[in-house]
Amino acid sequence: xxxxxxxxxxxxxxxxxxxxxxxxxxxxxxxxxxxxxxxxxxxxxxxxxxxxxxxxxxxxxxxxxxxxxxxxxxxxxxxxxxxxxxxxxxxxxxxxxxxxxxxxxxxxxxxxxxxxxxxxxxxxxxxxxxxxxxxxxxxxxxxxxxxxxxxxxxxxxxxxxxxxxxxxxxxxxxxxxxxxxxxxxxxxxxxxxxxxxxxxxxxxxxxxxxxxxxxxxxxxxxxxxxxxxxxxxxxxxx
Amino acid sequence: xxxxxxxxxxxxxxxxxxxxxxxxxxxxxxxxxxxxxxxxxxxxxxxxxxxxxxxxxxxxxxxxxxxxxxxxxxxxxxxxxxxxxxxxxxxxxxxxxxxxxxxxxxxxxxxxxxxxxxxxxxxxxxxxxxxxxxxxxxxxxxxxxxxxxxxxxxxxx
Numbered sequence: 021x022x023x024x025x026x027x028x029x030x031x032x033x034x035x036x037x038x039x040x041x042x043x044x045x046x047x048x049x050x051x052x053x054x055x056x057x058x059x060x061x062x063x064x065x066x067x068x069x070x071x072x073x074x075x076x077x078x079x080x081x082x083x084x085x086x087x088x089x090x091x092x093x094x095x096x097x098x099x100x101x102x103x104x105x106x107x108x109x110x111x112x113x114x115x116x117x118x119x120x121x122x123x124x125x126x127x128x129x130x131x132x133x134x135x136x137x138x139x140x141x142x143x144x145x146x147x148x149x150x151x152x153x154x155x156x157x158x159x160x161x162x163x164x165x166x167x168x169x170x171x172x173x174x175x176x177x178x179x180x181x182x183x184x185x186x187x188x189x190x191x192x193x194x195x196x197x198x199x200x201x202x203x204x205x206x207x208x209x210x211x212x213x214x215x216x217x218x219x220x221x222x223x224x225x226x227x228x229x230x231x232x233x234x235x236x237x238x239x240x241x242x243x244x245x246x247x248x249x250x251x252x253x254x255x256x257x258x
Numbered sequence: 259x260x261x262x263x264x265x266x267x268x269x270x271x272x273x274x275x276x277x278x279x280x281x282x283x284x285x286x287x288x289x290x291x292x293x294x295x296x297x298x299x300x301x302x303x304x305x306x307x308x309x310x311x312x313x314x315x316x317x318x319x320x321x322x323x324x325x326x327x328x329x330x331x332x333x334x335x336x337x338x339x340x341x342x343x344x345x346x347x348x349x350x351x352x353x354x355x356x357x358x359x360x361x362x363x364x365x366x367x368x369x370x371x372x373x374x375x376x377x378x379x380x381x382x383x384x385x386x387x388x389x390x391x392x393x394x395x396x397x398x399x400x401x402x403x404x405x406x407x408x409x410x411x412x413x414x415x
Contacts, residue, residue, distance in 0.1 A: 080329075112332055112360075113331070113332060115329070116294065116321075116322045116327070116328060116329010116330050116356075116360075117294075117329055117356050118355065118356035118359055120329070120356075120360070121332075121356070121359035121360050121362075121363050122359065124363070125363060159359055159362060159363065160359065216355060216356075217354075217355075217356075
């Protein structure tokens with residue numbers, strides 16, 4: 021068993037909680053959930069982007085992930101790495117704004133990090149998200165505090181890495197990751213944008229949450245929720 | 259090749275016209291104009307073609323191919339780069355930061371791009387105009403790039 025288990029399960033930790041298998045089906049479920057959430061939150065993302073951008077973030081992501089779902093349906097990926105790589109390539113090709121190249125390269129790099137392993141363990145997942153963050157930093161050159169998706173993703177990846185290092189179980193680690201992402205996205209409200217369309221607004225960008233940070237929270241929450249649902253539905257003793 | 263070029267620039271410095279060897283006529287640096295808007299890219303191409311005559315290959319690469327909507331398409335840009343290349347390389351102008359992201363990804367991804375392919379850190383229209391003038395005069399890719407980037411300093415009013 022490659023799954024990390026915490027030594028001292030905290031209160032509420034189910035005695036018979038079985039580790040979730042992070043296989044191809046899991047990753048497809050994550051992306052499927054992401055597509056649904058992005059569609060559901062499209063108006064909110066658009067509203068955030070209208071305040072400090074050009075109002076297309078919600079639409080772009082929704083259309084991008086709708087394309088991703090079509091590709092995944094028709095291509096039948098055989099490994100977790102392929103699921104993410106296809107997601108990335110599709111986003112690059114179909115989303116014409118900044119989030120296409122940025123999320124696209126992130127998913128693609130994460131997919132490559134998973135190579136052709138049929139199942140991924142928690143450290144492998146963390147390493148893939150490390151690679152995703154590195155790809156975004158390299159392409160977009162945003163620094164911490166520029167008021168971008170990085171301000172949600174960097175703390176999230178850091179929290180996940182910390183959780184893995186202390187031997188946390190999957191769901192605990194993903195909960196920590198999501199909490200850090202949410203906190204990071206909230207912190208963008210006070211920041212002044214130094215990158216992207218919002219940077220043209222200067223001081224007027226202050227007081228609004230960054231839409232890229234908000235969508236990062238959605239994507240990572242979908243990852244956690246997919247794991248949570250898989251955990252809850254595992255029959256005991258399997 | 260290098261010897262020919264330095265002879266040519268020596269001629270230019272002396273006020274003499276560059277040699278018009280037939281094999282050099284085709285080797286103008288090409289331009290690719292990347293915009294979120296197909297209209298804007300085509301408009302900039304029209305404007306620059308006026309300045310360049312037929313010699314400089316100018317390829318617009320704007321909007322999303324599926325529906326003509328706003329955005330930049332990595333495939334469209336790569337096709338435009340290959341179409342604009344005449345053996346002397348290509349200089350790319352981009353309108354906004356997200357276009358730069360798409361171009362950077364394209365440059366990383368593409369196999370066997372004819373070289374050199376250079377992305378200019380320049381204003382879209384002004385950079386394109388400076389670039390086409392330089393390309394038209396037979397400048398090499400680095401010089402065309404430099405001309406485009408000089409446009410950052412121009413004042414209009």
